[in-house]
Structure formats: C-alpha cells, structure tokens
Amino acid sequence: MKISTKGRYALRMLVDLAEHQQNGFISLNEIAKRQDISKKYLEQIIPIFNNTDVLRTSRGPQGGYMLAKSPDRYTVGEILRITEGSLAPVDCAAQDPVECARGTECVMLPVWQGLNKVINDYLDSITLQDILDREQDRYANDYII
C-alpha cells in the first residue's frame, strides 16, 4: 500500500518547477541536485507525462522543463493517477474496474470502493499551489519567531 518512487519523485519535481516558475526552463540537472534524486531516474519518469498537458520541454543549452499550467490547476491526485496508473487500492475498485470471478457478489468490494473514494477525494482536494502556500506559511512563521 505504498505510493511508488515514481509518484513521489514526480510530485517533488513538479513542486520544484512550481517554486521556480519565474526562471523559465529548468534543467533536470538542477532539479536532481536540489531534490537529491537520481537524474537518470527522473529522465525515466518524465515520459510518463507525455501527451498529458503537464510539462513543457525545451532541448539544448538553457533547455529543460517548465509547468504547462499554473500550480493551482494541478491536483496531487491527478498527478499520482498519471504516474501510478491508478490510485485504486485493488483493481476491482478502479474507475475502469478489472472484474474478478466473484464479480459484484464479493463481500470486500464495497470496502475497497469506499477506500478508493476517500483516497481520491482527499488527494484531489490538494493542488500544487496549496503545497506552495503551506510552505510559505511555515517560512513566515519561522520569520516571526
């Protein structure tokens, strides 16, 4: 019942891009160093976002990545559903359910459907902007103290 490194690294990468929005294209090298994540592994995570209107890309010197939309238009749930494939805790409770032999008779199915709902509802309630704001709040509090 773990979020994979793919999803966690992808989120940290997108938050990093959001924090440095004003700097234009950001290279993977920069992100990998700042976040202490293998650059080579990040390279494998990025293609997952192809054709999803998440990232903009530029190759060559001064190239890199930037967010395609403003941070308040990404939810954590949306990002994780892309990287993880689905957030459903079991395949039979997914949006596009994989039915098992027991079908709708399964005593556990309602439990899993309920779990799927609380997970997705929670993660869809948080945007990248919320994460930036919370960070900013903490920083402000530290400053006051």
Add this chain to the structure above:
Amino acid sequence: MKISTKGRYALRMLVDLAEHQQNGFISLNEIAKRQDISKKYLEQIIPIFNNTDVLRTSRGPQGGYMLAKSPDRYTVGEILRITEGSLAPVDCAAQDPVECARGTECVMLPVWQGLNKVINDYLDSITLQDILDREQDRYANDYII
C-alpha cells in the same frame, strides 16, 4: 498504491472464518476451495498472525483455524496493518516514521500524513461484523424482490 494479495486473501479468510464460526475449527483446505485461493499460499500468510490474538489453531485431523475473538472486535484496518506491515502510503508518514534526509522540512510530508490518516480512519471504521451484516442485508433484499 495497491493492497497486496497477502492482505486481501487474509481478509477473505477471516471473513470466511467469521461466516462459519459455529462450525468450530475450519481447515485451510475448506477455506482455499471456498475462496478459490491457493492453499499453499494461504499457509504462508497465516504465520503473519502469530502472536497477534487473531487466530486459534488446531493440528491434526479435524484441525484447522478459528477466530480468537468475535467478528465485531476486528477492524479491517487492524488486519491490514498486520499483513501489510503498515498502511502508510510512504514510510515517513508511518506510526513509527522512517525519517528521510529532508526530515520535517519536506513539503510533501503533511500531504502524506493527511493521506495516512484518511486511509486508517476509514479502514478502522469497518469491522468484520459490518461486512457480515452488509452481506446479510443484500441477501435479504434479494429474497424480498
């Protein structure tokens, strides 16, 4: 972000035992057939419950397993935490957190802690008895129609 087969099979096994409480010890053969789960794999799942006051065991002919408590005294969350090790979606949000280099500075930590809470709260709100009751309700409705 999946519940492993260990947890899913364990739950179905315990629900099966709850459904047949009145029959005394139930053999793995019976459960495996009824639930269409590999008996050999179930044998490996059971020892996870050693020293947890979940099951009672009897070897030899007429042996098998039975619940150690009444079904309303097991929550789904409790069972899954035993089989899965922890339900925390990331290790840093677990009860006994594995700290990472970023420690409490991590911008994602509050998100994961919140997710951990909604998952555990939901799963702790459901007991084995609830699952039996819901099954009974559905059966009753079918009968009326």
Add this chain to the structure above:
DNA sequence: CAATATTACCATGGATTTAATAGGAATACA
C-alpha cells in the same frame, strides 16, 4: 555558418521485492 557544449531522449541490465508453487517434516486424532 560550423563547432561545441548542453540538454533532453532512448534502451538495457542488475538488484530487490512480491506472488506464487513445491516438497516434505511435525503433530495430533481415531
């Protein structure tokens, strides 16, 4: 305009975990 350096992109492989399958030893009842 050509060379070069910088960047994204692509394919493969190894280590570790998960999900089973398999064989047999220990135990207890009849």
Add this chain to the structure above:
DNA sequence: TGTATTCCTATTAAATCCATGGTAATATTG
C-alpha cells in the same frame, strides 16, 4: 499405526526500482 492437518524451507516468475551507457536535438560561441 495411519492419516489429516498444520508448519517449515526452498525455488521460481514477474514486477519494481534504480544505474549505466549511448543517441539526438539545439542554443551558444568563435
């Protein structure tokens, strides 16, 4: 003593995570 059962220990097959090495595109510089 025989047999039904739990218990224990490999072995295998697939997926996941991450590292390595090489290729292609492009902005800058001379």
